[in-house]
Amino acid sequence: MAHKALRAITRKEQGSANFEIKIAWITAHLGAEGNELVDKAAKEVVERMSDSFDLLPLYLAKCRSSLPARLSALKQVHNTKLRWMWRKKWKASPRYVQYAKTFKDSCFHKESRGVTRGVIRNQLSLLIQLHTGHAPLNRHLHHIGKFKTEICNSCKDRIKSMEHYLLECRAYKDDRHKMVSGLEGDDKACMRTLFSKHNGIKALLQCVEDTKRLQKTFSDVSPHNLIKMDDELENAGTGKCDYNWPQDGNEEQVG
Ligand SMILES: [Zn+2]
Known part of the structure; x- marks a missing residue:
């Protein structure tokens, strides 16, 4: 095409006195x-x-x-579709049933994350491992082959599970008494409160800190940071915490 145009221009301007053609590369339309x-x-x-x-x-x-x-609109539609597909696949997974059972009515439920506001990493790790049964207590250590027995060293006749550690073990009787003194209900209600209410989490963290049983793994988990945060919120007149805990019988999505 360039040669054709060049020949046409040459033919037309052949007779002109100062006719000259100079060919150079330029960036198309730049600056126009x-x-x-x-x-x-x-x-x-x-x-x-x-x-x-x-x-x-x-x-x-x-x-x-x-x-x-619009590009951003396309991305938004694509991401929404991916999320929908993931949720559908996740809920059909056999793991979902166990997951929902484990985390329903806990502070790890996505609708209740305000309850864990202010909790720092080692505290959250402790809460999750206790709640899922993966804390380094005898039962789990024995299960993964890291300890010879799952029986409690102090009680001798009971499996050292999370429930035993927090609610039964006589080695931590005084620490447990301090923990449950501010909580209402029986052991089952108490356990639910420990993992689902802000005050329960503070009491639980303080109890674990007092027992020193898991200090080697999680170091200091005392809830001084949460107490300080609550005091500051109270002083600011904004209330202690904007809990968002679902009412009993109100089924919430887990995911
Ligand atoms: Zn025990």
Whole structure:
């Protein structure tokens, strides 16, 4: 095409006195004011294509169905679709049943994360490992082959599970008494409170700290940071915590 144009120009200008052709590479349209404005306008239209058809010129608005959609809108639709597919697959998984059973009515439920506000990493690790039965107590250590027996060293006739450690073991009787003194209900209700209420979490962390049983793994888990945070919130007049705990019988999604 370039050769054809060159020949045509040469033929036309052959008789001119100062005719000269100089060939050089240039960046197409760079710096041409009108071209820059068109480029800018075209980009703006494409960017908001999915929600501003009214701003398009009439001849473009007529063919809106063939115009490309906004990139961010496409990403949003794609991500929503992926989330929907993931949720559907996750809920069909056999692991979901156990997961929902374990975390329902706990501070780890996605609707109740406000309860763990202010909890730091080692405290949260402790809470999760206790709640899932993966804390380094005899039962779990024996299960993974790291300890010879699952029987409690102090009680001798009971398996040292999380429930035994927190609610039964006579080695921690005084620490447990201090923990449950501010909580209501029987052992089952007490256990639920320990993992689902802000005050329960504070009492639980203090008890674990007092027993020193898991200090080697989690170091200092005393809830001084939570107590300080609550005091500051109370002093600021904003209330202690904006709990968002679902009512009994109110089924919430877990995921
Ligand atoms: Zn015991």
